[in-house]
Amino acid sequence: MPLSSAEEQLMHHLWKLKRAYLKELIAAIPAPKPAKTTVATLLKRMIDKGMVGYDLHGNSRQYYPKVSKQSYFAKKLKGMIDSYFDASPGAFASYFAESTKLNKAQLQELQDIINRKLEEE
Amino acid sequence: MPLSSAEEQLMHHLWKLKRAYLKELIAAIPAPKPAKTTVATLLKRMIDKGMVGYDLHGNSRQYYPKVSKQSYFAKKLKGMIDSYFDASPGAFASYFAESTKLNKAQLQELQDIINRKLEEE
DNA sequence: ATTTATATTCTACATTTGTAGAACAAAGTC
DNA sequence: GACTTTGTTCTACAAATGTAGAATATAAAT
Numbered sequence: 001m002p003l004s005s006a007e008e009q010l011m012h013h014l015w016k017l018k019r020a021y022l023k024e025l026i027a028a029i030p031a032p033k034p035a036k037t038t039v040a041t042l043l044k045r046m047i048d049k050g051m052v053g054y055d056l057h058g059n060s061r062q063y064y065p066k067v068s069k070q071s072y073f074a075k076k077l078k079g080m081i082d083s084y085f086d087a088s089p090g091a092f093a094s095y096f097a098e099s100t101k102l103n104k105a106q107l108q109e110l111q112d113i114i115n116r117k118l119e120e121e
Numbered sequence: 122m123p124l125s126s127a128e129e130q131l132m133h134h135l136w137k138l139k140r141a142y143l144k145e146l147i148a149a150i151p152a153p154k155p156a157k158t159t160v161a162t163l164l165k166r167m168i169d170k171g172m173v174g175y176d177l178h179g180n181s182r183q184y185y186p187k188v189s190k191q192s193y194f195a196k197k198l199k200g201m202i203d204s205y206f207d208a209s210p211g212a213f214a215s216y217f218a219e220s221t222k223l224n225k226a227q228l229q230e231l232q233d234i235i236n237r238k239l240e241e242e
Numbered sequence: 243a244t245t246t247a248t249a250t251t252c253t254a255c256a257t258t259t260g261t262a263g264a265a266c267a268a269a270g271t272c
Numbered sequence: 273g274a275c276t277t278t279g280t281t282c283t284a285c286a287a288a289t290g291t292a293g294a295a296t297a298t299a300a301a302t
Contacts, residue, residue: 004289012204022249035292040250042290059298060249073205074220080201083133084194090227096214097234099195106211107239111232113218118228125259143279156262161280163260180268181279 001049010042011051015069019055019062122170131163132172136190140176140183 003011013028014020020028026039043063046052051072054061085092102110124132134149135141141149147160164184167173172193175182206213223231 006290008204023247034290036249037251037293038291041292044251045289069205073201076201077217080194080197083129084190089221090223090230093217093221093223093227093231094234096198096217097231097238100210100214102211102214102238104239106214107235109211110214110218111235111239113215114228114232114235117218117223118225118232127260144277155260157279158263158281159261162262165281166259 001051003046003049003051007042007046007049007051010039011046011065011072012069014052014063014065019064021057021060021062025063122172124167124170124172128163128167128170128172131160132167132186132193133190135173135184135186140185142178142181142183146184 010025010029013025017024017028022036022039022043025043026033026036029039043052047054051065051067052063053066054063056062081087081089081092085095097110131146131150134146138145138149143157143160143164146164147154147157150160164173168175172186172188173184174187175184177183202208202210202213206216218231
């Protein structure tokens with residue numbers, strides 16, 4: 001049950017706010033702001049998809065993500081690696097290291113991480 | 122003009138075949154195979170989106186990708202890094218190196234790539 | 243108590259996506 | 273020349289997506 005594009009954008013705001021009432025979510029969206037009912041519809045669909053939960057506070061709801069940004073992202077990335085790199089994270093890693101322009105500090109940070117990983121064996 | 126999910130799947134076959142007639146494309150799709158008109162409709166939409174071109178051979182068309190898998194993928198990944206890592210490839214790289222389970226050979230390959238990159242300065 | 247701010251539900255409708263039948267055309271085969 | 277294979281176009285329709293008005297509820301403010 002993947003989120004649609006509009007739903008995913010809204011999810012980003014919810015991840016940032018952690019918990020939010022409708023009004024707060026709308027406040028977080030940059031202009032042109034959608035109608036409140038538009039956001040309400042998206043939230044309802046996201047709840048149906050199991051991605052959002054809520055607590056009742058008084059008569060209204062405080063919404064929160066039921067899936068962390070990290071794990072949602074990890075799933076998306078895995079899907080991409082599966083289809084574009086034949087399910088090989090190593091091939092993807094090589095491609096990424098090769099193609100991306102990182103500065104010296106970033107490259108060194110990566111080196112450190114990899115060295116640590118190698119020592120963990 | 123992003124491809125829809127069904128279109129993207131078809132695109133993968135076209136990338137693999139490089140050039141293909143409708144029949145060849147359908148042959149490449151695993152069962153349950155869609156109706157030929159379904160594939161024809163998708164191809165038409167992909168042509169409209171500028172993702173596929175074709176040469177006329179006799180009365181029928183040999184289709185080919187107008188966008189390489191590499192560049193299409195790069196765009197997708199950039200979109201994800203923009204939205205999930207605040208447009209920071211470095212942050213993404215760190216996350217990825219940290220979270221993915223690569224074996225020793227893969228880690229060393231990465232090291233080599235990074236070393237080469239560092240020397241290129 | 244009346245107004246106001248906020249939220250929710252229901253309904254609606256245009257667009258996009260997934261899927262395919264019907265009809266027609268041309269090229270190769272018997 | 274009739275038949276088969278392959279391809280294309282047109283049309284269609286259900287489901288998903290993007291967007292929002294109308295109606296309604298309720299809590300807070302005055």
